[in-house]
Amino acid sequence: MKPRHLAIAIWSIILMAAPLFAFQPPPPGQSEFVPIKELPPSEQLPAAPLLVIAYAFFLALMIFYVWTVWRRLNRVEREIHTLEQRTTRSSR
Amino acid sequence: MKKSFVPLAVVTALLFVIAPILIARAPYESEMLLIQKIFYFHVPSWVAMYCGLLVCAVGSIWYLFKGNRVADRYAESAAELVLLFGLNGLVSGPLWARKAWGVWWQWDAKLTSALLLWLIFVAYLLVRKYGGPGSEKLAAAVGIFGAAVSPFVYVSVNIWRTIHPKTSVVPDIVKNPAKGFAAPLLVSMLAFVLLFVLLLMVRVYLAAHQDALDELYLAHED
Numbered sequence: 001m002k003p004r005h006l007a008i009a010i011w012s013i014i015l016m017a018a019p020l021f022a023f024q025p026p027p028p029g030q031s032e033f034v035p036i037k038e039l040p041p042s043e044q045l046p047a048a049p050l051l052v053i054a055y056a057f058f059l060a061l062m063i064f065y066v067w068t069v070w071r072r073l074n075r076v077e078r079e080i081h082t083l084e085q086r087t088t089r090s091s092r
Numbered sequence: 093m094k095k096s097f098v099p100l101a102v103v104t105a106l107l108f109v110i111a112p113i114l115i116a117r118a119p120y121e122s123e124m125l126l127i128q129k130i131f132y133f134h135v136p137s138w139v140a141m142y143c144g145l146l147v148c149a150v151g152s153i154w155y156l157f158k159g160n161r162v163a164d165r166y167a168e169s170a171a172e173l174v175l176l177f178g179l180n181g182l183v184s185g186p187l188w189a190r191k192a193w194g195v196w197w198q199w200d201a202k203l204t205s206a207l208l209l210w211l212i213f214v215a216y217l218l219v220r221k222y223g224g225p226g227s228e229k230l231a232a233a234v235g236i237f238g239a240a241v242s243p244f245v246y247v248s249v250n251i252w253r254t255i256h257p258k259t260s261v262v263p264d265i266v267k268n269p270a271k272g273f274a275a276p277l278l279v280s281m282l283a284f285v286l287l288f289v290l291l292l293m294v295r296v297y298l299a300a301h302q303d304a305l306d307e308l309y310l311a312h313e314d
Contacts, residue, residue, distance in 0.1 A: 008222065015211065021199075047127035047191050054130045054184040058137075062287070065176050069294055076301045083308045 097293055104290055107283035114276035121273070127191040130184050132276050135262060136284035137181040142242065143288050144174035148216075149239030152232035161303065164228055167235055169295035171216045173288060174238075178210040193255055201252035205245040212238040 111132070121128035151167030154160050185203070186196040197203065216238065219231045249258045265273045 011214075011218065015214070018207070018211070045191050047125065050127060050187045050191055051129055054187045055133060057183050057187075058133055058180050061176065061180055065291070066294075069291075069298055073298050073301060076298065076305050080301065080305050080308060083305070083312055087308070087312060 094293060097290070100286060100290055100293075104283060104286040107279060107286065111276065111280045111283050114279055118276045119272045127188055130188040132280045133284075134181060134184040134188060135277065136281045137177045137184060139281050140284040140288040141174050141177040141181060142246075143285055144170040144177060144292075145239045145242050146170075147292065148174060148213075148235045152235035152239075156229060156232045156236075164232070165296050165299035165303070166292070167232060168220060168228075169292055169299055171213050171220075171231075171235055172295060173291055174213045175210065175217065176291070177284070177288065178206075178213065182207065182210060198255055200254040200256065201248040202245070202254045202256040205241075205248050209238060209241055209245050212241065 115129055115132045118129070118132070120126065121131075147170035148167045151163045151165075151170060154163035155167060185206075189198070190196050212234065216231050216234045219227050219234055223230055246259065248254065249256050262277070265271070265277055269275065
């Protein structure tokens with residue numbers, strides 16, 4: 001299977017699976033509202049790791065995106081250069 | 093690339109240095125305490141995403157009715173940025189929700205419609221990538237459809253019952269700068285909008301090169 005076909009298959013599965021999660025029944029006890037502050041300390045989540053993950057994710061996402069654009073730009077410029085060279089050679 | 097790119101990049105970098113300092117110094121919100129600080133990157137992400145939606149919609153309309161290739165480049169580039177900033181919003185939201193609401197995700201009107209809006213732009217890019225010849229026009233229609241849906245996503249918190257805060261939160265914060273929440277939020281928003289503009293410029297530059305390459309291939313085949 002080509003990587004492109006594999007990518008389409010994975011994307012299709014992800015997109016089709018997303019609505020299925022919406023139909024899942026809520027876990028027991030979720031319908032009752034319990035204020036977070038009233039939870040026992042053992043069940044309380046520390047906020048700092050979640051905050052750090054959120055900010056780190058943003059940073060990683062931006063770096064990844066800039067890297068993908070840079071990679072695509074390099075590839076396109078390389079192809080343009082190759083094509084221009086080929087055109088010059090054939091015109092001689 | 094445009095001459096304004098470097099000065100704009102410097103200003104954006106400066107704002108991204110200042111923003112965390114202001115966020116760190118901002119007072120704790122009385123109910124949510126530390127976790128509320130995700131707000132300063134979560135809301136600006138959606139603001140940047142809505143900027144992308146606007147550019148994509150205008151570019152798509154311009155391309156559909158005038159056939160302008162430059163407008164199409166802007167629409168395509170903005171759609172990619174809608175995905176990028178939307179993804180950040182969709183990830184930072186659940187991280188905040190886990191602490192504030194006790195759950196990662198809730199299938200309510202706001203969260204579900206925001207996810208669907210993001211998926212519309214996934215569809216936009218898939219149509220462009222795999223739709224074959226002429227897919228630009230079909231994608232432009234998808235882009236306009238996505239932009240038309242977006243106001244409903246924004247006001248969904250006011251129309252339906254949802255655990256997500258209402259749209260009045262941000263205007264209230266901006267109207268009351270004395271509370272100390274407005275400055276970090278506005279600086280973050282400006283930083284995100286400028287980052288969006290910078291990334292758009294880079295992405296449009298790439299799209300222009302891709303078009304030039306396509307033309308070269310066509311010329312080479314002739």
